[in-house]
Amino acid sequence: NDVLTDALATRHRNADLIGELKSRTRAALDARAAAEDANRGKSQLLAAASHDLRQPAAALSLIVNLLRQRITDPSLSPMVRGLERSVHAMNDLLGQLLDLSRLDTGRIVVEPQPVDIDALLGDLLREVAPQAVERGLWLRAPRCGVSLDCDPILVGRMLRNLVDNALRHTSEGGITLSAQT
Numbered sequence: 001n002d003v004l005t006d007a008l009a010t011r012h013r014n015a016d017l018i019g020e021l022k023s024r025t026r027a028a029l030d031a032r033a034a035a036e037d038a039n040r041g042k043s044q045l046l047a048a049a050s051h052d053l054r055q056p057a058a059a060l061s062l063i064v065n066l067l068r069q070r071i072t073d074p075s076l077s078p079m080v081r082g083l084e085r086s087v088h089a090m091n092d093l094l095g096q097l098l099d100l101s102r103l104d105t106g107r108i109v110v111e112p113q114p115v116d117i118d119a120l121l122g123d124l125l126r127e128v129a130p131q132a133v134e135r136g137l138w139l140r141a142p143r144c145g146v147s148l149d150c151d152p153i154l155v156g157r158m159l160r161n162l163v164d165n166a167l168r169h170t171s172e173g174g175i176t177l178s179a180q181t
Contacts, residue, residue, distance in 0.1 A: 039104075047101035050094050057094055061087050085131065089164065096157060110151045117146040117179045120156060125177070128163055135167065138174030146179045 064087050068080045102108035121141040132139045148155075159177070166175045 043101050043104040046097060047105065050097035050101060053094055054091075054098070057087070057091050061091065092157075092160065092164075096161065099154065099157065110154065112149045112151055115148050115150050115152045115155065117148060118143050120152065120159065121177050121179070124156065124159055124163060127160075128167065131167055132175070135170075136172070137167065137170055139177075140174065141177040144179045146181055 064080070064083050068084065071077065071080055099108060118141070125139050125141050129139060163175065163177065
């Protein structure tokens with residue numbers, strides 16, 4: 001009788017545990033579905049916002065270019081250069097946001113190809129050299145002889161972001177970019 005009573009009690013406990021496990025599993029699946037919906041919504045919002053912001057950013061770039069061409073007072077040139085840098089940085093950020101949203105939604109295709117890192121770093125340094133000189137900083141990228149299979153556009157953007165941050169947060173001295181296998 002005691003064995004039968006214990007067996008029935010165990011069976012009821014097991015049934016209760018199975019019910020609780022099913023309930024928690026259902027709740028976890030519902031939470032996962034809600035998180036995936038929220039992530040899709042975030043990605044769509046990010047894509048729409050970055051896309052919609054590109055048009056006024058492009059118009060701003062054109063206006064700044066016209067302003068630079070029409071300025072005759074040399075004392076205003078530093079302000080226009082600063083404005084140009086800000087617009088360029090904003091356009092870069094919008095491009096990065098758009099790329100991130102495309103990656104998130106699977107709409108961007110990574111196209112790996114052999115990339116000469118020395119050439120990539122050299123191009124980047126030539127591009128940012130005026131900003132470094134203006135801030136009194138030196139830039140270096142010792143030759144490394146490394147070639148990688150990667151997407152040059154995405155890696156270039158990543159490196160540009162790193163260098164922009166380094167320029168922004170370096171007040172004296174310089175920046176060295178190096179790569180190794």
